[in-house]
Amino acid sequence: MNLKDLKSxxxxxxxxxxxxxxxxxxxxxxxxxxxxxxxSSCIPPQVLSAFDTTPFNQLPTLLDRxxxxxxxxxxxRLKISVTEKEQNRDLSKLNLVMVQDTIQSSKRWQNIxxxxxxxxxxxxITKKGKLSDGPSFER
Numbered sequence: 748m749n750l751k752d753l754k755s756x757x758x759x760x761x762x763x764x765x766x767x768x769x770x771x772x773x774x775x776x777x778x779x780x781x782x783x784x785x786x787s788s789c790i791p792p793q794v795l796s797a798f799d800t801t802p803f804n805q806l807p808t809l810l811d812r813x814x815x816x817x818x819x820x821x822x823x824r825l826k827i828s829v830t831e832k833e834q835n836r837d838l839s840k841l842n843l844v845m846v847q848d849t850i851q852s853s854k855r856w857q858n859i860x861x862x863x864x865x866x867x868x869x870x871x872i873t874k875k876g877k878l879s880d881g882p883s884f885e886r
Contacts, residue, residue: 770833771834774830774833774834775830775834777826777830778803778826778827778830779843779846781822781823781826782803782806782823782843783843785806785810785815785819785823786798786799786843788816788819789810789815789816789819790813790815791813794809794813797809798843799842799843799844800842800843800844801842802838802839802840802841802842803827803838803839803841803842804827804831804837804838804839805839806823806827807820807821807823807824807827810823
């Protein structure tokens with residue numbers, strides 16, 4: 748295979764992969780924005796903790812049980828269904844608390860990476876003397 752063809756194929760693959768990951772990220776962002784909007788407008792204060800820990804795919808049922816806006820429930824049910832089909836993911840384990848923890852953890856790791864010193868390992872090879880054991884290398 749020609750190196751130029753290989754570079755071109757890799758570049759094309761990278762572009763496709765980036766567009767796929769951007770679509771995935773955009774889909775999750777829209778879903779989370781819808782859930783947060785419903786939380787702020789339809790959920791009474793005494794149910795907030797239950798709402799935050801309920802898996803995303805069970806939120807429409809919770810909205811029905813607390814007699815929240817039926818349009819919010821149907822919109823959320825549709826958005827979850829579309830997201831699960833498009834992303835080929837099961838949203839039965841994902842909830843707002845997990846999303847918040849992930850975001851905070853990501854921010855902490857980003858701060859650690861920014862603060863961490865750039866340690867470079869010493870890769871120099873020195874010549875061993877005649878009395879030391881092991882092979883002798885020169886550089």
